[in-house]
Amino acid sequence: DAKTTQPPSMDCAEGRAANLPCNHSTISGNEYVYWYRQIHSQGPQYIIHGLKNNETNEMASLIITEDRKSSTLILPHATLRDTAVYYCIVRDNTDKLIFGTGTRLQVFP
Amino acid sequence: EAGVVQSPRYKIIEKKQPVAFWCNPISGHNTLYWYLQNLGQGPELLIRYENEEAVDDSQLPKDRFSAERLKGVDSTLKIQPAELGDSAVYLCASSFGAGPSKQFFGPGTRLTVL
Numbered sequence: 001d002a003k004t005t006q007p008p009s010m011d012c013a014e015g016r017a018a019n020l021p022c023n024h025s026t027i028s029g030n031e032y033v034y035w036y037r038q039i040h041s042q043g044p045q046y047i048i049h050g051l052k053n054n055e056t057n058e059m060a061s062l063i064i065t066e067d068r069k070s071s072t073l074i075l076p077h078a079t080l081r082d083t084a085v086y087y088c089i090v091r092d093n094t095d096k097l098i099f100g101t102g103t104r105l106q107v108f109p
Numbered sequence: 110e111a112g113v114v115q116s117p118r119y120k121i122i123e124k125k126q127p128v129a130f131w132c133n134p135i136s137g138h139n140t141l142y143w144y145l146q147n148l149g150q151g152p153e154l155l156i157r158y159e160n161e162e163a164v165d166d167s168q169l170p171k172d173r174f175s176a177e178r179l180k181g182v183d184s185t186l187k188i189q190p191a192e193l194g195d196s197a198v199y200l201c202a203s204s205f206g207a208g209p210s211k212q213f214f215g216p217g218t219r220l221t222v223l
Contacts, residue, residue, distance in 0.1 A: 043113070043200050043214030044152065087151055096165070097212060099151025 003027065003090040009104040012082075018075040020103050022088030025069045031092050033064060035073045037084040038102070044087065047073065078107045111135070113215035115201050121221045127189035130218045134182065134203030141178060142212065143169075143186050144200040152200050158184065191222045 005023040012018040024033065034049040048055055048062045050071070055062045061074040075082055087102040114133040122128050134141050139160050144152035155174070157165040160181040169176065173192070178184040188195055198217040204210040 041216070043202070043216050044212075045214070046211045049211075096154060096157075097152075099153070101149070101151055 003031075003098070004088045004100055006086075006088050006100065006103045008101065009106070011106050011108060012075075012078045014080060014107055014109050015077055018078040018082065018105060018107070020073040020075075020086050020088075020105065021070065022073070023070045024088070024090045027068050027090050028092075031090050033062065033068075033071050034089040034091050034097065035060070035062065036087045036089065036097075036099075037082075038087070039081075039084040044099075047086075049091075078105075080107050080109065083107045113201055113203055113213055115199075115215035115218055117218055118216060119219050119221075121223065122191055123223050124193055125190040127187065128191050128220060129185055129187045130199050130201075130220075132184045132186070132201030132215060134184075134201070135205075135213055138203035138205050138213070139181065140204045140206065140210075141184050142202040142204075143176060143184070144202065144214075146198040146200055146217070148197070155186070188220075191220075193222050196220055196222045 032049050032051050035047040036044040038044045047059050048057055050062045050064050064071045083106055085102040085104050087099050089097050116131050141158045143155040145155050146152040156169045156176050158178045174188055176186045198219050200214055200217045202212040202214040204212045
């Protein structure tokens with residue numbers, strides 16, 4: 001079972017920050033938070049992951065609350081090409097990714 | 110660097126026919142995955158290989174589905190016979206090493222069973 005809860009859809013204006021929330025209240029100490037996205041007709045694409053600390057890379061930032069029960073993926077300047085389904089996944093130290101239904105982000109001009 | 114390659118991209122068959130999907134992972138990636146994605150849902154793992162060995166096939170419906178990765182590189186997923194409910198996208202992914210490593214996905218094969 002997916003261990004995360006995400007809103008089914010969100011909108012964001014182009015050029016603005018997109019903040020995608022994820023609840024993972026049952027996360028355990030050795031479980032990572034991963035984010036993938038899936039653009040229409042493509043396979044999922046890795047974005048970022050973290051354990052406790054906030055993380056940033058060229059694609060996005062990941063903010064994890066201190067109690068680790070929720071996190072937010074931030075796309076600082078959303079573009080039309082960021083329109084996709086975003087999956088938040090809690091993953092232990094095995095290889096298993098359990099996807100939920102994700103958040104469908106629509107970036108509009 | 111080439112990504113994960115899958116073929117065909119699209120396949121339409123009649124029910125009860127066999128079908129096969131092929132995947133070539135990223136060079137050097139020893140772990141290979143097959144996922145099934147139904148419309149509006151996230152991908153679901155069918156089978157995971159580490160080199161030639163299937164280390165997790167608990168979600169593979171073994172009565173009609175089979176997979177192989179003979180030389181630890183390319184892999185084939187087969188369905189025989191196909192049923193209407195098998196219509197979905199079949200995704201292949203690969204990663205380097207075991208544990209919490211990034212998985213790289215191919216574009217998928219969209220199967221339609223008529």
